[in-house]
Amino acid sequence: MRLFIAVELPEPWKAVLDRAARALAAGSRRGTFSRRENFHLTLAFLGELPGPEPALQVLEGVRVSSFPLKSGPPGRFPSRNGDLWWVGVEPSPGLLTAREALAGALDRVGLWMDPKPFRPHLTLGRQVRIREDFDAAAWAAGLPALTCRVDRLTLLRSQRLQGQLTYTPLYRRRLRGI
Numbered sequence: 001m002r003l004f005i006a007v008e009l010p011e012p013w014k015a016v017l018d019r020a021a022r023a024l025a026a027g028s029r030r031g032t033f034s035r036r037e038n039f040h041l042t043l044a045f046l047g048e049l050p051g052p053e054p055a056l057q058v059l060e061g062v063r064v065s066s067f068p069l070k071s072g073p074p075g076r077f078p079s080r081n082g083d084l085w086w087v088g089v090e091p092s093p094g095l096l097t098a099r100e101a102l103a104g105a106l107d108r109v110g111l112w113m114d115p116k117p118f119r120p121h122l123t124l125g126r127q128v129r130i131r132e133d134f135d136a137a138a139w140a141a142g143l144p145a146l147t148c149r150v151d152r153l154t155l156l157r158s159q160r161l162q163g164q165l166t167y168t169p170l171y172r173r174r175l176r177g178i
């Protein structure tokens with residue numbers, strides 16, 4: 001099963017991201033845009049594993065404190081099949097410390113970790129081809145800054161159910177307060 005560890009986002013974040021994704025969709029010739037319930041921040045993408053147990057144990061045992069989260073400017077990862085558009089997340093010390101702790105704990109039990117540098121982002125749409133007349137600067141200027149406190153991490157399963165990309169929480173770990 002396809003597994004990843006992520007921060008689930010509060011409703012006010014999802015509402016803003018959903019509006020941003022719909023506006024982006026309206027300004028696009030094509031693309032696959034995230035559904036409201038699917039917005040999240042991935043900390044560790046584990047890929048295909050036979051089961052959740054080792055990842056669950058890592059999440060249960062890892063020492064991570066609660067930390068503040070802040071959104072940043074939007075951006076995109078260019079791709080030949082159309083770009084991945086996202087809203088950025090500030091690489092704050094709290095977020096990076098949590099990510100490092102998780103990466104270290106996963107590494108110690110031999111669970112696969114993404115070797116690419118960590119680029120914290122909230123995906124709005126994939127394989128997006130924007131219209132020539134889309135005013136990206138105005139769209140970006142309309143995005144409010146978002147803040148919240150992260151007090152739990154979640155192990156999620158990614159799968160297609162009836163053709164829809166669906167993320168199912170398998171285990172939630174509360175973080176220590178500071």
Ligand code: 2AM
Nearest residue numbers: 004040041042044045084114122123158
């Ligand atoms: P994305 O939104 O940038 O595609 C579930 O698929 C989560 O894991 C998504 O947040 C996705 O990031 C991320 N993900 C999927 N495949 C990945 C990969 N090969 N490397 C890193 N992250 C990946």
